[in-house]
Amino acid sequence: MKVWQKxxxxxLLVAVIAAVPLWLxxxxxxxxxxxxxxxxxxxxxxxxxxxxxxxxEPASGEVESMLFALQAAxxxxxxxxxxxxITKKPDRKAEGQG
Amino acid sequence: MRTVTANKxxxxxxxxxxxxxxxxxxxxxxxxxxxxxxxxxxxxxxAVCVPFVVAGFFSIKKKIDQAPRAKxxxxxxxxxxxxxxxxxxxxxxGSCSHPTGVGLGAILFGPLTMTVLGLIVLLxxxxxxxxxxxxxxxANVFSxxxxxxxxxxxxxxLLRKTKAPAAVAVFAAAALGDLFTYxxxxxxLGVINGGMVKFLTIFAVTQIPLAIAEGLLTVVIFNVLEKxxxxxxxxxxxx
Numbered sequence: 001m002k003v004w005q006k007x008x009x010x011x012l013l014v015a016v017i018a019a020v021p022l023w024l025x026x027x028x029x030x031x032x033x034x035x036x037x038x039x040x041x042x043x044x045x046x047x048x049x050x051x052x053x054x055x056x057e058p059a060s061g062e063v064e065s066m067l068f069a070l071q072a073a074x075x076x077x078x079x080x081x082x083x084x085x086i087t088k089k090p091d092r093k094a095e096g097q098g
Numbered sequence: 099m100r101t102v103t104a105n106k107x108x109x110x111x112x113x114x115x116x117x118x119x120x121x122x123x124x125x126x127x128x129x130x131x132x133x134x135x136x137x138x139x140x141x142x143x144x145a146v147c148v149p150f151v152v153a154g155f156f157s158i159k160k161k162i163d164q165a166p167r168a169k170x171x172x173x174x175x176x177x178x179x180x181x182x183x184x185x186x187x188x189x190x191x192g193s194c195s196h197p198t199g200v201g202l203g204a205i206l207f208g209p210l211t212m213t214v215l216g217l218i219v220l221l222x223x224x225x226x227x228x229x230x231x232x233x234x235x236x237a238n239v240f241s242x243x244x245x246x247x248x249x250x251x252x253x254x255x256l257l258r259k260t261k262a263p264a265a266v267a268v269f270a271a272a273a274l275g276d277l278f279t280y281x282x283x284x285x286x287l288g289v290i291n292g293g294m295v296k297f298l299t300i301f302a303v304t305q306i307p308l309a310i311a312e313g314l315l316t317v318v319i320f321n322v323l324e325k326x327x328x329x330x331x332x333x334x335x336x337x
Contacts, residue, residue, distance in 0.1 A: 003325050007318045014311045021188040021307070028192030038131055040300070044291040050133030054228035067227050068184045075180030079319075082174040086326045 129220065129238040130283060132231025139290055144236030150213045150244050157210035165333035168206075171323070175203030176215040178319060182312060183219050191304040197312035198279050201272030202319055204247035205254045206336055216243025241282035250275030264337060268320045273313030280305040 021028070041048060058064035135143070162169055182199025189195055199219075203212040220238050223229040230238050250271040257267035284301040288294030323331060331337045 003321050007321055010314045010318050010321075014314050017307050017311045017314075018187045021190045021192070024190065025192045028188075030188045030192060030194050038134060040293070040297065041134055041287065041291050044293045044296075048134075048136075048291075050131075051137065052133035052231065052233045054132045054224075054231060056225065057228040058226075064227060068186070071222065071227075072181050072184035075177040075182075075184065078177030079174055079181060082170050082177070083319075083322060085170060087322065 129223070129230035129242070130234040130287065132224070132228065133233055134231075135234050135237055135286075136290060139286075140233045140236060142236070143234075143240050143286070147213070147217075147236045147239045147244065150210065151217060151239075154210040154213035154217075157208055158214060161207050161211060161334065165330055168327075168330040168334055171206060171327065171330055172203075172211070174319075175206060175212070176218065178202050178316075179212075179215055179219050180222075182315065183223070187308055187311060189304045189307050191300070193304060195280075195304050195308055197308050197315075198242050198246055198276050199312065200242060200247050200279075201250040201268075201275040201312065202316045204250040204275060205268060205271055205316075205320075206323075206331070206334055209244070209247035209251045212247035213239065213243045216247070219243075237286050238283075241279045241286065245282045246275040246279035249278040264324060265317050265320065269313040269317050271313075272316035273309040276309040276312045277302065277305050 022030075038050075058067060158172070162172070179199035179202075182197040184196070186194040186196045198216075200212045200216050203215055217235075217239050220230055220235060220242065224231050224235055224238075253274050254267050254271035257270055258264070262270075280301045281298065284297035285294065288297045291297075324337070328337065
């Protein structure tokens with residue numbers, strides 16, 4: 001099997017893994033995590049007071065999702081650039097050995 | 099024949115329902131939020147991380163000297179962690195968490211290198227996204243950029259010793275490293291707050307499918323590297 005075929009199958013599998021919970025649990029909230037972790041702590045330790053606040057908090061959910069998208073975009077851009085570089089080899093012989 | 103199948107279906111449904119019932123007490127697993135660690139612990143975890151970060155810088159220099167052409171792969175490992183830790187994926191526990199993406203770099207460059215790259219990712223998220231935090235940076239670096247990568251690296255080396263195929267070793271290393279990161283997070287919270295089992299159950303369950311996803315995605319990248327960057331992988335003593 002060619003590399004791209006193998007990889008296509010693997011990526012489809014990842015998509016399935018991400019989608020199955022949505023289908024299995026139609027009523028779940030799929031809430032963001034830190035908040036829930038904080039709840040668990042307050043539940044176990046009702047007297048605990050967070051002693052430090054984030055310096056910068058995204059102004060809204062929209063801004064936050066933009067920043068997360070930006071993070072993924074920067075990363076994906078670099079990954080794509082490097083993959084493009086290494087897969088384009090002028091010297092055909094090296095490829096033949098692989 | 100039909101009743102047998104029906105019975106099986108009922109039983110499967112019952113088991114599934116029971117499992118889902120257990121999972122509804124979910125919180126999801128991510129970095130420890132700002133201010134949620136008592137001061138001594140915040141300082142303590144920070145101190146624990148310092149030598150690893152310092153050693154990480156030396157490790158990067160050594161690896162680049164050893165395989166100068168692998169510099170571009172180092173950039174990619176950092177970027178890969180950047181992408182994966184931005185993807186919040188729904189999990190079977192009914193909440194979302196994200197993979198860490200540090201397994202790839204740990205396999206290619208060793209765990210110490212990933213301490214530095216993981217620190218960068220965590221700083222970005224703590225400063226700009228209010229995700230994780232500065233006071234919990236030490237604890238989060240320890241789980242995601244020290245403990246996880248060390249386990250990934252060990253699993254990879256061990257499996258390769260047993261002559262397991264590289265792709266299998268990569269999958270297991272990345273997936274287990276991801277899972278281990280969140281086990282460490284639960285222990286970090288459990289030690290302070292009690293309820294270790296609760297944290298562990300919740301965090302580990304949420305992370306299982308994501309760990310598998312991370313393992314698969316790491317293999318995707320590794321497949322390409324194995325074909326096109328064999329020389330670099332040999333220089334880095336990965337293959």
